[in-house]
Amino acid sequence: MKRWFGSLCIMATIVLACLSTRAWAQDQSIVVASTTSTQDSGLFDYLLPIVKQKTGVEVKVLAQGTGQALDTARRGDADVVFVHAKSAEERFLTEGFGVKRYPVMYNDFVVIGPQDDPAGIKGKDVLTALQTIRTKAAPFVSRGDRSGTHIAELKLWKEAGVDIENDHGPWYKEIGQGMGAALNMASASNAYVLSDRGTWLAFHNRGDLAVLVEGDKRLFNQYGVMLVNPTKYPMVKKEAGQRFINWLISPDGQSVIAGYKINGQQLFYPNANDPNG
Amino acid sequence: MNDFAQALDTAASLIGHFDPELREIVVLSLGVSLTASFLAFAIGAPLGTALAVYRFRGKGALIVVANALLGLPPVVVGLAVYLMLSRSGPLGSLGILFTPTAMVIAQAVLCVPIVIALVHRVMVEVWASYGDALLVDGASRLGATWPLMCIGHEGLLTAFLAAFGRAIAELGAIIIVGGNVRGYTRTMTTAIALETSKGDLSFALALGIILVILSMTVSALSFFFGRVLTGR
Numbered sequence: 001m002k003r004w005f006g007s008l009c010i011m012a013t014i015v016l017a018c019l020s021t022r023a024w025a026q027d028q029s030i031v032v033a034s035t036t037s038t039q040d041s042g043l044f045d046y047l048l049p050i051v052k053q054k055t056g057v058e059v060k061v062l063a064q065g066t067g068q069a070l071d072t073a074r075r076g077d078a079d080v081v082f083v084h085a086k087s088a089e090e091r092f093l094t095e096g097f098g099v100k101r102y103p104v105m106y107n108d109f110v111v112i113g114p115q116d117d118p119a120g121i122k123g124k125d126v127l128t129a130l131q132t133i134r135t136k137a138a139p140f141v142s143r144g145d146r147s148g149t150h151i152a153e154l155k156l157w158k159e160a161g162v163d164i165e166n167d168h169g170p171w172y173k174e175i176g177q178g179m180g181a182a183l184n185m186a187s188a189s190n191a192y193v194l195s196d197r198g199t200w201l202a203f204h205n206r207g208d209l210a211v212l213v214e215g216d217k218r219l220f221n222q223y224g225v226m227l228v229n230p231t232k233y234p235m236v237k238k239e240a241g242q243r244f245i246n247w248l249i250s251p252d253g254q255s256v257i258a259g260y261k262i263n264g265q266q267l268f269y270p271n272a273n274d275p276n277g
Numbered sequence: 278m279n280d281f282a283q284a285l286d287t288a289a290s291l292i293g294h295f296d297p298e299l300r301e302i303v304v305l306s307l308g309v310s311l312t313a314s315f316l317a318f319a320i321g322a323p324l325g326t327a328l329a330v331y332r333f334r335g336k337g338a339l340i341v342v343a344n345a346l347l348g349l350p351p352v353v354v355g356l357a358v359y360l361m362l363s364r365s366g367p368l369g370s371l372g373i374l375f376t377p378t379a380m381v382i383a384q385a386v387l388c389v390p391i392v393i394a395l396v397h398r399v400m401v402e403v404w405a406s407y408g409d410a411l412l413v414d415g416a417s418r419l420g421a422t423w424p425l426m427c428i429g430h431e432g433l434l435t436a437f438l439a440a441f442g443r444a445i446a447e448l449g450a451i452i453i454v455g456g457n458v459r460g461y462t463r464t465m466t467t468a469i470a471l472e473t474s475k476g477d478l479s480f481a482l483a484l485g486i487i488l489v490i491l492s493m494t495v496s497a498l499s500f501f502f503g504r505v506l507t508g509r
Contacts, residue, residue, distance in 0.1 A: 031375060031456075036474070039471075040474065040475050048459075061458060061459065062375070062458065075364060076369070077363050077374055077375070177474075178474050179474075180474030180475050180476060181473075183476060184474070184476060203475065203476040204475060204476040204477045204478075205478055233364055235369070235370070
């Protein structure tokens with residue numbers, strides 16, 4: 001009996017030690033706080049082995065919404081942020097948490113909805129489409145999580161002249177979750193939803209959903225990357241982090257990003273050289 | 278129903294092909310949950326027994342608290358552990374946030390109340406039957422703890438399995454402190470959550486089926502070893 005308990009304790013200590021050493025062994029690893037869109041679209045699954053091979057940096061991705069990713073970085077728990085809400089990123093910089101913002105790539109948002117389009121928004125420009133959804137009180141799923149997509153959605157409502165904060169009813173469902181979860185809900189309840197194209201292309205539970213509004217230049221979706229300020233948080237892995245960023249914006253990295261396709265369709269368009277990115 | 282059928286098919290094929298990423302996830306899930314359960318057991322079983330054996334002021338209140346902690350929300354525990362281990366938190370310099378160690382800690386915190394409450398329940402019965410005999414034999418209350426645990430070992434096994442069950446099925450805490458990082462802190466439950474959010478519902482279900490099979494295997498093995506170790 002004593003022997004049994006003793007060996008149990010030893011086993012537990014060994015397992016714990018093994019798990020810990022594996023964790024501590026990664027000094028060349030960085031934590032990148034990023035969005036659910038970069039994860040759910042499969043971009044990181046494709047990109048990270050290449051990053052490891054070319055730079056030796058092991059990237060651990062935290063897929064959170066842009067808002068949460070920036071907050072994680074504000075606590076110093078990430079080394080790099082890779083998100084898509086320029087206004088939030090610039091505020092992050094002015095608050096002193098980031099070193100410099102580099103544009104990396106862009107894609108676009110699309111308005112998804114049921115194929116038979118009960119609200120009749122297909123082919124319209126995005127502002128008219130949103131106004132129509134509001135007028136007809138068509139079910140609409142919102143990310144509600146301060147993610148890049150959510151921030152873009154709120155901006156579009158504002159431009160469409162809808163005060164969505166105060167002027168919504170049960171048709172507007174704020175779920176506070178990632179893009180995949182939002183698409184799942186839209187699929188299950190035949191609702192409209194704003195999505196980034198990358199996540200949509202990689203999404204497998206489409207049900208009756210289809211792209212209804214696209215191509216509007218207001219649906220432009222820019223991604224940027226920043227190193228978390230090592231002056232604020234000395235534990236930030238600044239060399240490995242900067243190496244990752246430098247590769248992303250290098251011609252090599254940019255062409256690798258462009259090479260990511262699903263069913264022959266490119267998901268992200270590199271634009272590190274764009275001064276307006 | 279189509280999703281379920283497809284899920285069974287996917288599960289069979291994943292197991293059959295010994296998919297390497299699945300293997301990684303399974304090993305991590307078992308490693309984290311078993312370690313957390315052992316830790317919780319090592320801490321909780323003696324405490325639960327002591328709670329049954331000793332008499333002291335506030336004992337009743339402590340029992341109430343231990344049972345109330347059974348309802349501790351995992352996501353809140355996850356948040357609390359995260360804030361402790363965050364680089365801007367008190368234990369940030371340990372650098373164990375987003376590692377399996379952090380997940381073990383969070384799960385152990387959740388499982389300790391389970392072990393204490395269940396062990397206490399078992400030991401109250403055992404103490405009622407054997408306590409007087411042990412004390413008359415000359416054992417102090419502290420000395421009686423170990424023999425008591427031996428007598429009540431079946432109840433202890435149940436407590437351990439209850440803790441393990443809670444740990445292996447846990448999602449809320451470990452997704453916060455672990456971050457669901459591919460290849461490092463992705464367990465079965467966090468992978469299921471991820472696949473669901475990618476719309477791969479039948480794949481998520483397949484992982485769920487495998488998780489249940491895993492859980493049942495551990496449970497069966499524990500009972501088997503319990504029998505072997507006590508020579509029955």
